[in-house]
């Protein structure tokens with residue numbers, strides 16, 4: 691057994707794991723993060739996607755020991771502390787971008803990763819960005835629309851945040867530039 695420590699959805703967990711344990715199994719079976727699902731276990735479907743160190747990874751392709759000392763975000767950690775959905779979660783809901791929902795946790799995490807790199811993707815860029823995530827139900831059209839809608843919403847939120855310091859005191863503006 692190997693001692694590891696990782697922060698998952700803002701909580702730090704120390705645990706002993708077998709070196710062969712996959713991250714997805716550690717998340718689900720040890721930490722109870724069952725929002726992250728296993729669709730294939732062979733790195734094909736993307737349903738197990740989480741953010742590891744801020745980047746999307748298929749957690750069935752990573753050993754738990756490889757996540758030692760790192761931050762992991764699962765779909766369960768996206769919503770705000772007050773329960774407010776992440777813009778990508780809200781867009782999937784409002785756009786009906788799911789049917790059975792099995793692919794949805796991975797799709798949402800892959801979309802969050804995509805939008806962190808490209809905040810204004812075209813339809814083709816969304817399809818390319820999510821090509822590692824398979825959906826057998828929706829035909830993808832509403833998923834692409836949800837990601838585009840989330841991008842619009844997130845850009846509007848960023849613009850509001852960027853505009854805010856202009857209304858603030860000079861001291862606050864300085865702090866905003868340096869943080």
Ligand code: FES
Pocket residue numbers: 727728729730731732733734735736737738739748749750751
């Ligand atoms: S369960 Fe990880 S890619 Fe399918």
Ligand code: FES
Pocket residue numbers: 787788789790791792793794824825826827828
């Ligand atoms: S909604 Fe069923 S697999 Fe995507």
